[in-house]
Amino acid sequence: MEQLGFDFGSAPKRLVRVTPAKLATWTDCPRRYRMAYLDRPSPPRGGAWAHNTLGAVVHNALKALFDLPVEKRTPEQAVALVNRQWKSEGFRDVDQAAEYRNRACGWVHDYVAELDVTIEPLGVERWVSSPTQKIVAEGRVDRIDLRDGELVIVDYKTGRHALTVDDARGSQALALYALAARRTLRKPCRRVELHHLPTGEVAVWEHTEESLARHVTRAEEAADELDLAAETLKAGGNPEILFPPNTGRQCTWCDFRRSCPEGQQAAPSLDPWALLAP
Template identity: 50%
Template sequence: MDDMLPGMPARLFVATPTKLLTFADCKRRYRYTYLETPRPPKGPPWAANTVGAVVHEVLADFYGRWPASRRTPDEVVAKMRSSWRSEGFRDEVQSMDWRERSTSMVLGYLRDSDPYYEPRGVERNVAFTTERASLRGRVDRIDERPARDRSGGTELVIVDYKTGRRPLTPEDARSSLALAVYVLGARRLLHKPCTRVELHHLPTNTVAAADHDDTSLGRHRDRAESIADDAAAAEARWHEGLSPAQVDEVFPPEPSPMCGWCDFVRICPQGRRAAPPRDSWAGLDDSAPVAMDDAS
């Protein structure tokens, strides 16, 4: 950087996986999210995000804050109901329906859990650096389990909760840039072997798992650093000052059928032409049955 003293190391570009993937997916959305001041107006909150946020909050309490004596179905139900929010739902009826569905999901997921189990980390911040970037993120849960190589030691496992309606596969876990970043960050922070990543899909109560090796982690690290380099260069041009024409050259829209799900589609002409804005509750699977047999 021009404002740095000679001989000083280059400033690292700081990013999370979400930030990197936003740049890779749509540079205009990246500009709206991370650079514009004040930030342009977003659309309404998404009901599916509300479900995910509350479920993550309750699971973080269960594994990270509650003593074993509180890890009961009644406590889970009470926490789900006290934490529930109605942002993004069509109406109060739909919100209450999804409160019950979400409570059922969490109870089913925790049905066979050991109340005395203590993960190595819950909502744990991890980070690692490359030559040009500092990559960091927050892991839902880090388990420490007996090593599968029968060495007598232990290894770390990255656990990521998912509440979306699409079932997940081992390829989803293997191809996730975020999970790979978490592996590299957990290794650096906790100084333990870590290769396994797991997506815990609460709607189906299934686990999609994959095992990394140095080659696959290297590919993810290289990809992350490449995106970070491009994002850093674009940000440098932004801070130098861009004309209106240059703004769209450096941060172009990248319209696709996914634009209907973008927070900024209402102010993006190209996005609206690619896909109309979706209703804020469109991401919910309203065909799923309600099953509250374990709730009180």
């Protein structure tokens, strides 16, 4: 007699959890991805970069500002928060640190002076997450506003270069944040903004379903690649073949430069303050 069987179909494929930082690291250099996310213990990293310290201080000050009651969200209070959050890691000396501390205070003062501080963001440094067909896209958003019934993704920038609409449109991170925010907070989200504090400029892009889908497709393709490499490594694959170095100018500021001979040969070393705006 024929045995009765049950066909429940193939098991669903495991979704790969990714953040924009992971995807960007993989695309930038597979070896750096392995060192950052897979190697245990992870190789030693380089020291602090002054531009990263500066960015972190500004982000932390603006986060703390929205923790205050509305009446205390003044430009002067924002400056006080910069001073309270200040760190000097990566700067050349106390004079250079003092110069950029003053710059940061000026940026934040002017930004808050033009900001509608009565708004209550739906998220400040908010973690958001959303599954797609192949991945779980997640990450921490600087600020999520609610305007006219729709979510707006706000990303603070303190880099040396001014930003354009193309930067906002092409940012995979912002697109994935928009997708994850609308899933997490159950509201529509299409608009993404880059707020460049040194210039006071805001780069804006309004996504469509098609443009978001293109970003998701590229993210899923990269996630497939990095997941396959990681699983093959677990099975005994050769790390040098699975995670080759992608050398270039970016090797100059790689955190794992000291552990990568190819990177050392590809680009010269820089002082920790070299990437500050002149």
